[in-house]
Amino acid sequence: MHEVSLAREILRILQEQARMQGFGRVHRVHLELGPLSCVDPEALIFAFEAVTADTLARGARLELHRPPARGTCRHCGHGYTMDSLVTPCPRCGGPGRILSGLEMRVRDLEVSGGHAGTSREG
Amino acid sequence: MCTTCGCDDHSPLRIDGGSLHPHGQGQAHAAGQRERRSIPVEADLLARNDAHARANRERFDSARVRALNLVSSPGSGKTALLVATLERLSGEIPLAVIEGDQETQRDADRIRATGVAAVQINTGKGCHLDAHGVGHACDHLDLREDGLLFIENVGNLVCPAAFDLGAHHRVLVLSVTEGDDKPFKYPDMFRTADALVINKLDLLPHVDFDLAACEAQALRLNPDMVIFRLSARTGEGLEAWMDWLCAGRPQAQQADDRDEDELETLRRRVAELEARLQRAGLMSS
Numbered sequence A: 001m002h003e004v005s006l007a008r009e010i011l012r013i014l015q016e017q018a019r020m021q022g023f024g025r026v027h028r029v030h031l032e033l034g035p036l037s038c039v040d041p042e043a044l045i046f047a048f049e050a051v052t053a054d055t056l057a058r059g060a061r062l063e064l065h066r067p068p069a070r071g072t073c074r075h076c077g078h079g080y081t082m083d084s085l086v087t088p089c090p091r092c093g094g095p096g097r098i099l100s101g102l103e104m105r106v107r108d109l110e111v112s113g114g115h116a117g118t119s120r121e122g
Numbered sequence B: 001m002c003t004t005c006g007c008d009d010h011s012p013l014r015i016d017g018g019s020l021h022p023h024g025q026g027q028a029h030a031a032g033q034r035e036r037r038s039i040p041v042e043a044d045l046l047a048r049n050d051a052h053a054r055a056n057r058e059r060f061d062s063a064r065v066r067a068l069n070l071v072s073s074p075g076s077g078k079t080a081l082l083v084a085t086l087e088r089l090s091g092e093i094p095l096a097v098i099e100g101d102q103e104t105q106r107d108a109d110r111i112r113a114t115g116v117a118a119v120q121i122n123t124g125k126g127c128h129l130d131a132h133g134v135g136h137a138c139d140h141l142d143l144r145e146d147g148l149l150f151i152e153n154v155g156n157l158v159c160p161a162a163f164d165l166g167a168h169h170r171v172l173v174l175s176v177t178e179g180d181d182k183p184f185k186y187p188d189m190f191r192t193a194d195a196l197v198i199n200k201l202d203l204l205p206h207v208d209f210d211l212a213a214c215e216a217q218a219l220r221l222n223p224d225m226v227i228f229r230l231s232a233r234t235g236e237g238l239e240a241w242m243d244w245l246c247a248g249r250p251q252a253q254q255a256d257d258r259d260e261d262e263l264e265t266l267r268r269r270v271a272e273l274e275a276r277l278q279r280a281g282l283m284s285s
């Protein structure tokens, strides 16, 4: 259930961005979620809806982007796509070293309201 | 007030039953403009935790304290291992413990019974410790030079994996009463742990647990993993574990000013350990 912690962290990022970039509402959140990140996408979306219910992001859509994970073989150095943390090298069967696929990053937002360019209330 | 976080969330964390510190902060305001616009953010969800973890690590290093994050599923005997370890090290090196638990003080009480100082973090609904909570827990502890700090994470093999606490080592405790296919079931945890303790070895004759298969899976996920087979209850195998605990010092940038004798001793100990592991067939050649 660390999806709840992660959803809370997304909300914290939204609130911080709202102060810095001056917006009042969030309608859409684009999140990059690596396929090896061990996060349950459905649980994350559910948690996001729950933690944002009474906030600037109520009703916002959380869109997940899942670029393929890349690995390189520890034995022969071959680069390949990893479907899981234990996908073996397709060339020699050796174990892989993960190059990408663990990302959990808010990329951009669709927002409205506030005053673009201002940063503080009052 | 902590510097990295601002602590503006409604944290359910409790330290020794009390709050982290009193505070309150305003909400972002909603206003006028209707039109939607797209704005770039590029913010990592773990960045804040990682910043706290770095701060913790610097704190441990400057205090010359070696910190270990102990993770396991519930019922692995992690607290029993910790108690057995503390009983053997108590009086020899400075020790401190941070206990993570969702609700109770029970584990901290078991630790305190050994005479070692322990701070309890109750995470409430939270299923893992984070670096922020650990930093605050350290404020309640006396971290003494050349000591060991054990951080017992909440019993859970999924959630704690993503959260670096700033510890130097992540130790995964698994018991032979659990499935020998745990590594592939919880790959993220095995991937990120640098040591694996297989506990309750005394029960091995009574259970259907394939040690070699389990270790092979673990090493597949993490070829650099150090593995200990032991029984916290009978004391079997504890020696190698204790040697490993005491062999290293905090990730030493102080290596330069350490004198040669000490380095030589460390090198010998590492060689001994490696030889022992190799004899047990635990290291890939």
Ligand SMILES: [Zn+2]
Pocket: A073, A074, A075, A076, A077, A078, A089, A090, A091, A092, A093, A094
């Ligand atoms: Zn290969």
